[in-house]
Amino acid sequence: MKHVSVLLQEVIDIYKPFERGVYIDCTLGAGGHSREILNNIKGKDSGLIAIDLDARAVENFAEYVSKHNLERQVEIVKDNFVNIAEIWEKSEFKKRGLVCRGVIMDLGFSLDEIETSGKGFSFLRDEPLLMTYGDPSQYSHTAYDIVNSFPKNELVRIFRIYGEERDAERVAVAILKERKHRKISTTRDLVEIVLKAKKISPHARRRQKIHPATKIFQALRIAVNKELDNIKQVLKDVVEILGKGGRIAVISFHSLEDRIVKQTFKYYKDKGVLEVLTPKPVVPSREEKAINPRSRSAKMRAAEKM
Template sequence: MGFFHQPVLLEEVLSYLSCQPEGVYIDCTLGGAGHAEAILDQTSPAGSLLGIDQDETALLAAAKRLKPYGDRVQLVQGNFRWVDELWRASGLVAPKGILFDLGVSSPQLDEIERGFSYREDAPLDMRMDRRQQETAADLVNTLPEAKLARIISKYGEERWAARIAKFIVNRRRQQPINTTEELVDVIKAAIPAGARRRGPHPARRTFQALRIAVNDELEALREGLAAAKEILAPGGRICVISFHSLEDRIVKHTFRSWARENGFTVLTKKPVVPASKEADENPRARSAKLRAIMRSA
């Protein structure tokens, strides 16, 4: 599968990063390197980029795409929660800009065997970093009912969480739930017919919740933002693109707390959202929200 990355809010990201010709920039969620390539073009000829991703497939595709930029690029497999350690290991000077583009990428959804999508049958995996041991199937088949319900409610904002957890536990007593299709069937059985007919796909919220739990996404975001704050150069900027309210809430409150401490200025009083043209051309962009903050010079 090709790991092509159609970057979301690209012009807006470049504007808020305010790329400097000799600056160091960190793309914490490299993906297919769409944002990274544009940043390198903006910082030509002497700017440097550190690209981080958990996903080995993404890194291999990005390395190929960014090969023309030579030693201006360093790529590393890792979790952005440790961006400070990964940056120190790079030997680069303090970054002028740090980008987080959160959530699951379109190529990961399209790579059926990864188990991120509720629309295709696949092993119930959902690991962004396949070096990690625990999968979504492990959670679904081993967690106590109450903990499953909390995860689905908290991370999926699913009103039927308790009922879904109960149905999951009842089904796994008969046989393990090992595939996405098996889980979708359980969720559909748990949600009343009237509720299933309204709104998005009935499995969407539960799949989001399990993905967040498997990859510890929200805690990783909190830690990653704190780590980015510590290493950002004076006058440097942090941009975050989020795709659901849980992420956006964390970013909003984190940036507000930094601004109250002084030394930081929030650049986006309200989140920046895609223009209608981009939302029409790239469905993934529709729920995107960009927030940006700047450290005082």
């Protein structure tokens, strides 16, 4: 299955009429938003900076750019978007005097990462517990490190805060019990522990719409990648680098992220720095949700630099 971009047209509409300048896609992924931005800036004296931590996302987009002779209009950066200020400082576009007109952040992971990365993002596969968007060796801890070495109270905190998991304590206790005997190495090991802790039989599990390990996996992924801290940091820097009238659009997939975006936009609105373009978040249409169920929980907020 291929990753289907969420709220694609809605994001593009935010930047119209695509004035001369630079557009930064902080979360390149399968390149859906980036390709559409390129279609809109083609032939204009404008550029796209496409950032992702995922090596494959970057390689695939480099092939696309080369195939379509777009090298002059695109800079591809394999990095954490939290380094956006530095990436912008080093950009050839900035050196040429172009202004940053737009930033898009489509948070979380792509379907390609779930299906082919082999890093344990999905509870439906049996893979090593890594959950890093980038190279695992660059991380202070992977999901494996967290479940095998973090103290109980830290596990409870992660599951409760990042997963909003009601059974945080129970799952943490089960993890500690299990790791006395063996290492918890794979996604399947973890799923079994969660099912046992929640006293759910495989039969009962099959009847549930939402997998009982969903929130535990979300919590670990957020903790490994420091996702909430990254968003807070990057939004501050985006506000700095956007030119006057430049616009930022953020698509989030759970309430923790959306709350940060909403509060940050409000903070800058009160300071007279941003104008909020979406008093209510933009959500996918019924048609989009039907075609792409993954878009169900998406919310987009956008703002303009004053």
